[in-house]
Amino acid sequence: MHIDFLTIFPDLIREAAAYGITGRAIRTGLVDVIAHDLRDFANDAHRTVDDTPYGGGAGMVFKPGPIARALAAVQDAGRSLEHVIFLTPDGHQLDQKTVNRLSIAPGLVLLCGRYRGIDERIRELYVTEEISVGDYVLSGGELPALVLMDAVVRLIPGAMGDAESALEDSFQNGILDCPWYTRPREFEGLRVPDVLLSGDHQRIAGWRRHTAVQRTRKRRPDLNERIEAGDAAGSQNEDVGGREK
Ligand code: 9D3
Numbered sequence: 001m002h003i004d005f006l007t008i009f010p011d012l013i014r015e016a017a018a019y020g021i022t023g024r025a026i027r028t029g030l031v032d033v034i035a036h037d038l039r040d041f042a043n044d045a046h047r048t049v050d051d052t053p054y055g056g057g058a059g060m061v062f063k064p065g066p067i068a069r070a071l072a073a074v075q076d077a078g079r080s081l082e083h084v085i086f087l088t089p090d091g092h093q094l095d096q097k098t099v100n101r102l103s104i105a106p107g108l109v110l111l112c113g114r115y116r117g118i119d120e121r122i123r124e125l126y127v128t129e130e131i132s133v134g135d136y137v138l139s140g141g142e143l144p145a146l147v148l149m150d151a152v153v154r155l156i157p158g159a160m161g162d163a164e165s166a167l168e169d170s171f172q173n174g175i176l177d178c179p180w181y182t183r184p185r186e187f188e189g190l191r192v193p194d195v196l197l198s199g200d201h202q203r204i205a206g207w208r209r210h211t212a213v214q215r216t217r218k219r220r221p222d223l224n225e226r227i228e229a230g231d232a233a234g235s236q237n238e239d240v241g242g243r244e245k
Contacts, residue, residue, distance in 0.1 A: 001156060002107035003033045003149055004074045006067060008049060008114060009142050010035035016146050025159045033149070034077075038062070041069040050115055059116035067111065067122050074109055084109045084128050085148070087141030088117065091130030094148060098131070102148070103155035110148065112141035174223055176216045178208040 005013045013035035017026060025031040039047035043065060050060035075081055083105050092098065102108060111118070111127065123130070133144040153159055160166050181192040195207045217224045 004109045005035045007112040010037045041066040062118040064119040086111045086127040087144040091132040099151040110145040114140040178212040
């Protein structure tokens with residue numbers, strides 16, 4: 001998968017992309033990430049990418065020209081503009097269903113805004129999808145774009161080792177995880193539940209299911225409604241399509 005970021009902070013993207021599962025996926029050639037500096041597509045000596053809003057008001061708006069030229073450069077490099085995703089607080093809130101769908105795309109273009117936003121005509125002309133990461137205010141789209149990339153890349157076949165199974169996550173989607181313990185057997189006066197030391201794998205599996213359901217009931221009654229309705233996977237986990245699960 002090709003992932004192109006359009007941003008005024010390309011180094012933030014490059015730095016963050018080098019870690020963890022994404023970093024390894026890049027090194028093994030499963031993914032290639034290019035962070036384009038929008039300022040490279042400005043047309044003045046000051047590399048200006050923003051301007052004051054028509055009609056007045058505080059803050060600055062990204063000019064359409066640099067973004068359009070950056071997108072043209074992405075296309076000239078042979079990438080499709082089929083998925084031009086604008087990260088914005090008024091987008092569709094990111095969920096696993098969206099991540100699954102995007103994980104089978106050959107390429108994504110992630111447009112990161114700042115300030116008051118971007119000129120509306122870019123949204124009309126080029127943006128195919130608008131995504132938010134939740135109802136809280138951040139200072140820009142870079143961290144949301146990295147969140148989206150992280151969630152997508154881990155679903156690409158080969159990106160995760162067996163120990164970090166994406167398959168297991170998709171099963172558990174719609175239900176929270178059970179508690180986990182490792183050594184020592186007693187820590188600051190708290191002991192590991194005996195059942196986990198029993199060696200009885202059926203009882204252990206039962207305990208894990210039970211504690212997971214209990215925790216989901218208590219912490220996420222919204223998810224729990226779907227479990228009760230016999231829809232354990234919830235709407236978050238519809239078939240990816242085109243890939244074996
Ligand atoms: C005046 C209205 N503001 C919207 C709540 C304007 C505004 C605030 C912050 C516009 C952009 C931003 C910067 N945030 C993002 O670019 C962003 C974001 C976010 O702030 N929260 C959740 N998801 C996202 S995705 C991009």
